[in-house]
Amino acid sequence: MKSVLPILTVIAAILLFWVVSVVPMNMHLVADQAQRDALVVTPDTPAARQDYSGTGLALRNPHLIPLTYTFVRPRLPSPHQVAGEMYKTIFGQKITSKRSLVFHGWVTLAPTLLGFLIGTTLGILLAVGIVYSRVMDLSVMPWAIVSQTIPILALAPMVIVVLGSMGVQGLIPKSIIAAYLSFFPVVVGMVKGLRSPDSMQLDLLRTYSASKSQGFWALRLPASAPYLFASLKIGISASLVGTIVAELPTGARAGFGARMLVGDQYGQPLVSWAALFAAAITAAALVGVFSVIERITLKRMGMNAS
């Protein structure tokens, strides 16, 4: 419970910063609208108002400040507007509706989970290969590192287009991007974990004349568990980011990524912001699930979770 207070403090600080920022960010738009609605605005031409900063304009027109929080198409929506939009699109719609964030959430979540599964499996297999084979250690690791230096935003459309031309669409291309981002932390963490037993522990197994596979199952694999969990938590959030990125530049019609893009293109910032927050909450929930599994598993393994 001790950790709740600092977390709440940080959240309160962020909210405060957000609430304060809403005024200058939206002031010019609100002033323009107010003039159309025949309210008194100083200065009274849009061109003259451009000479003022958002804050300056707010100070000269304090009566317009409340309007910045309820503006329909704000540059920066206020927290309650985002919350309202999220409530409306999560609870106010049937989950099969295209307006439902739950529907879009599942469209993003399914490839995230599939991609994470593929990425994790691949990552673990590569890590085992790297640890047991010198050739793989020397050949795979550099490529794994290089793979992460390629901007995913450039790679994603290529993968989607190439796969699309081969007739593969929907879930699989997005999963591949998600897997591409999530395999790397798993490889790095698992290699470190599988190599974590010290020479004494390895010597002990030699005195038993244990085979390599016995050493793997009895020592290296369980010893890698704490490292694996750390990697899984990074991997699952990377998967989600990968899926959203895969939805952005490819004209996807559903999913968090598509919602963010649609909101931007059609001047509906609330839609973008609601999708952004829904994605963040989904990521936090996924990481939270793995934290719980980690704590239970490591506790049952007699190791204290960090």
Added chain:
Amino acid sequence: MNQQTIITARNLDLTFETNDGPVHALKDVNLDINKGDFVSFIGPSGCGKTTFLRCIAGLETPTAGEISVNGMTPDEARRARAYGYVFQAAGLYPWRTIGGNIKLPLEIMGFDKAEQAERVQRVLDLVDLTGFDRKFPWQLSGGMQQRASIARALAFDADILLMDEPFGALDEIVRDHLNEQLLQLWARTEKTIAFVTHSIPEAVYLSTKIVVMSPRPGRISDVIESTLPRERPLDIRDSPEFIEIAHRVRDGLRAGHADDV
């Protein structure tokens, strides 16, 4: 007493190639260990006592000379699971219970489940940890963990027990207690024990034979056959006989150091 020789080293040499040039870890080591002996290796760091123990275990390969364990090469003896090895640290797997840790060698060696359970109980009794099989290592003190690691080395009934400074990291009170227990265990199981230490009282109290070693190059400078009886209460350490043997060990260590200065 049976005087059958089970470990023999003849003209053993071992040189490590390091970045700073070759290190002569063992030079011309000759030693016989008889069945049922309790042999201590004592000397300053770098004298090769641990290296020699690792040669017996087949964990290091000598560059010259011969060594045999139970009539086999150390590597064959290792594959035949001829010895149990106790390291400086207990090295218990944190994710296994004490019972699970002791089962580790038994699982690897393919004992059946019933036999595993029965052996775990037996060796836990031997090291006075009856009832601790379901505890995790972190729930035990350092001394208890080291006893569990001894139990693990005893579980598969090897005739030879190799111990590399097993009590080095423990405080003196715990160490005294474990020394006493180790002697009782040795008397009950009739194992042959090779024991590395850098404590003179520990070496004299435990051993039937004390091998004094000196560094650069690592070699044997004296072998002392103990005249103490096999039955040894802790207060034997105040007897004139004990003090005399300790003196001889100290002289041996000093002589080894003298060439060095």
